[in-house]
Amino acid sequence: MAVFVLDKRSKPLMPCSEKRARLMLERGRARVHRMVPFTIRLVDRRMEDSVLQPVRVSIAPGSKTTGLALLRDSETVDATAGEVTRTAGVLMLLELQHRGQAIRDALTQRLAFRRRRRGNLRYRAPRFNNRTRKEGWLAPSLQHRVDTTTAWVARLRRWAPITGLSTMIHRFDTQRLQNPEIQGTEYQQGTLLGYEVREYLLEKWGRQCAYCDAEHTALTIDHIHPKSLGGSDRVSNLTLACFPCNQKKSNQDVRVFLAHDPKRLARIEAQRKAPLQDAAAVNSTRWALWGRLRGTGLDVEVGTGGRTKWNRKRFSVPKAHCLDAACVGHVDAIRRWQQPLLSIKATGRGSYQRTRLTRHGFPRGYLTRNKSAFGFQTGDMVKAVVTTGKKVGTYLGRVAIRASGRFNIQTGNGLIQGIHHRFCTLIQRADGYGYSWTKRALNKGDAGMGAAYAAALSLPGMNPGVSRAN
Known part of the structure; x- marks a missing residue:
């Protein structure tokens, strides 16, 4: 995993390896600037004295989790054919977990509090038109997804010499997801083209087998109620299963196959009827995110979900949000993708609410x-x-x-x-985020905290808490 490097004026330089960062810390040539993601600041070099290479941030937007990949691009030209081969070298893999559902729950609770004040206490007439919505307005839970993604792009630009961005534009046809037979004039609004049922199922079922929770393996589409027994092709009757579970289930009904596991059966039945809110969230935010990325002034490359999956298949890369990001857009080869994964969870900065309430709305203790x-x-x-x-x-x-x-x-x-x-x-x-190095390593090794990070914690007399962090 790469280590971010800043010059003596806190300007971004090319990331280095953990071994090189550890040696510079031990020799006194660098100071710890930030612990997570691990960043060092040189004391004897300026950006003007360094050679920078093209570095790109690639993004795979999602409803609950957004994948980020920091890539170093290199191009080779075939003199005979005149073709340019683009190779992406992975420097760092990150996954950003959003808290849109928590924001939605908080707003719903606030709505209930206001309704109680109107109904049970002094009457206050509702005012529905006292706020005007600007063009391009998004609900707070959706705006959060755009804001956190662009905030982390801005952070990575402060720590690395970013020269370009890549993002993936998802387009889910929600009406066809509900009714595969819809056609022509049955569409009531909008131009709904380019749906990807497989991508939607991956988001809906958490990218794991519904019957054994297997991850990072080839997943197949399975009919919950088999077609041979009258099941349909509607998305509510589709789930994901690994190949062994799919073969074992065969054409059995899910109630027969999971008769020994009623809890899992109940969970599958509840999840298959879940609304299309994840697909709607991705649809609503894709162009807002693209507009914010264009506002950075960097070159923005746009890819599709189908192109990303094609890249991942031909490079034999397992399925993960961060690896989806590494395969976005035009990529001819990918190197060093077997790296530990830094998980970033949006936790917020606390709450102004100083009490807990009962179900009747009265205080239940004080914070x-x-x-x-x-x-x-x-x-x-x-x-x-x-x-x-x-x-x-x-x-x-x-x-x-x-x-x-x-x-x-x-x-x-x-x-x-x-x-x-x-x-x-x-x-x-x-800083409003929680960090963890996931134990679910993407390679055969163990995803630890990193040699340079561990070395910084053990250096004598070092107090990382007083170092500057932006």
């Missing part, structure tokens, strides 16, 4: 009035070295503060409760 305690805030990344007690060990993760001084730390191996604040050292301030 702390201060959002910081003992110099820490919820969401900070800390390193806890516990030397006494039952929980002796070293823990690294996201902290949840308590006024009592005993914090909870969310690590990659689970939640550790009751860690006293005197054992905690600040690594990085909360």
Whole structure:
């Protein structure tokens, strides 16, 4: 996994390897600028003294998760045929998990509070036309998807010399997803062309087998209720299954096949009837995101879902959001895609609500009035070295503060409760996101935190918490 490098004026340079970053830190030629993603700042070099190469950010937008890939492009020209071959070298893979559903739930709760105030307390006439919507307005849960994606593009531009962008334009025909026999004048609005049922099913079923939860394997489309028993081709009757499960199920009805697992059967029955909100979210935000990317002034390459899947198949790359991003657009070859994956989860910056309410709308206890305690805030990344007690060990993760001084730390191996604040050292301030290196490695090795990152934590006298982070 590449390490971001900045010059002495915090201008982006070409990313380097973990080994090179570790050596520069040990020799005193660099300082830690940011811990996650790991970024170092040189003390003896300026951008004018460095040679930069083309670096591109490739994006695979999604409803719940957006894949990001940092790529270094190289082109070779065949003198005889006159053809140009474009090779994408993967520098970093990221997956950004959105919190659109949490925003939607919060707005729904706020709506219920306002309705209660009108109905149960002093009457206040509803005002529906006191706000005007600008052209291109999106619902807050949808606007969040556009904002977080463009925010991370801006962040990557601060850490790497980005020269171009690539994105994928999804187009789901939602009416045909509901009714495959629709045609001609039966469309009531819009030009609905270019649907991709397979891509929709991958989003709907979480890119895993519905019967065994297998991931990163070849998935086939399976009829929940077989056609031989009267099942239809409607998308509500389709699911994803790995090849062994598909062969094992054969033409059995799902109720017969999962008679021994009623919980999974109930989950599949509920999920297959789920609305097309994921497809609608992608449809609503695709052009808004494209417009924001064009506003950066960089060259924006646009690809399709079909082209991305074709690239992934011919390069024998497994299915993942981040690897979809690496295969967007015109790519003739891809290198070094077997890398650890940095998962980024949008957590927000807390809530102004200082109480919890009962189902009747009355306060049920009060939250702390201060959002910081003992110099820490919820969401900070800390390193806890516990030397006494039952929980002796070293823990690294996201902290949840308590006024009592005993914090909870969310690590990659689970939640550790009751860690006293005197054992905690600040690594990085909360920025509205949670970071984790997924154990689901994309290669045969283990996806660890990285050699340079681990070396920075162990350097004598280093306090990453006081380094600058943008």
